[in-house]
Amino acid sequence: MPDERELGRAAQGAADTGPGKALNDLGIGLFLLLLGVACAAGTLGLRWEALLVWPPWAALLVFALRRRRDSLPQRAWLQGTVRRIEDRSGVHECDLAAATEARLGSTTVMRGEPSFGVLTSRDALTGDRVRYVFRGEDGRPLKPDDVRALAEALDAGPQKPTAARLREIAAHGREPTSAERVDWSHRITR
Numbered sequence: 001m002p003d004e005r006e007l008g009r010a011a012q013g014a015a016d017t018g019p020g021k022a023l024n025d026l027g028i029g030l031f032l033l034l035l036g037v038a039c040a041a042g043t044l045g046l047r048w049e050a051l052l053v054w055p056p057w058a059a060l061l062v063f064a065l066r067r068r069r070d071s072l073p074q075r076a077w078l079q080g081t082v083r084r085i086e087d088r089s090g091v092h093e094c095d096l097a098a099a100t101e102a103r104l105g106s107t108t109v110m111r112g113e114p115s116f117g118v119l120t121s122r123d124a125l126t127g128d129r130v131r132y133v134f135r136g137e138d139g140r141p142l143k144p145d146d147v148r149a150l151a152e153a154l155d156a157g158p159q160k161p162t163a164a165r166l167r168e169i170a171a172h173g174r175e176p177t178s179a180e181r182v183d184w185s186h187r188i189t190r
Helices: 018-044 050-071 144-155 160-172
Strands: 004-007 075-079 082-087 090-095 101-106 117-122 129-133
Touching: 004 144, 018 050, 075 144, 082 129, 082 144, 090 129, 101 160, 117 160, 144 160
Parallel strands: none
Antiparallel strands: 004 075, 075 082, 082 090, 101 117, 117 129
């Protein structure tokens, strides 16, 4: 049985997030509450203008819920090619070598907050989507070794383009832009 590797193992203490995240949490929460009260008051007062406020309130609520989902703590292990994630909703597993889908994205953030990569994969056996935020227990980005281990697990299956992108992230600490990927070897110099 292959060795089990814990991803995002805590290093030397927690990363300093500063007051930005706490202020953003408080601000968006209060704004949602006040806007919701205004929507409800307008609806109860049978004012047609309240209909104009409900869609922005719903969109902001979806944004706040996605942001909250991305900030919840996760623990992850990689055993061979099987990634196991433990969060508040339980334990989720996905064999990355057999995954039918693997996509890279980023977390939903507000200004002043760090963004983290996200690997979303669909398990071939169960069809469940498993989402992993590249953030360690200490609040810092995953170490390059952990990202390379995920790339190797994906490389064992059909998701080779995603594995290549993960290797670039491990090598550069971020995903290079399209301008950085330009191959200038075809240029003629005089």
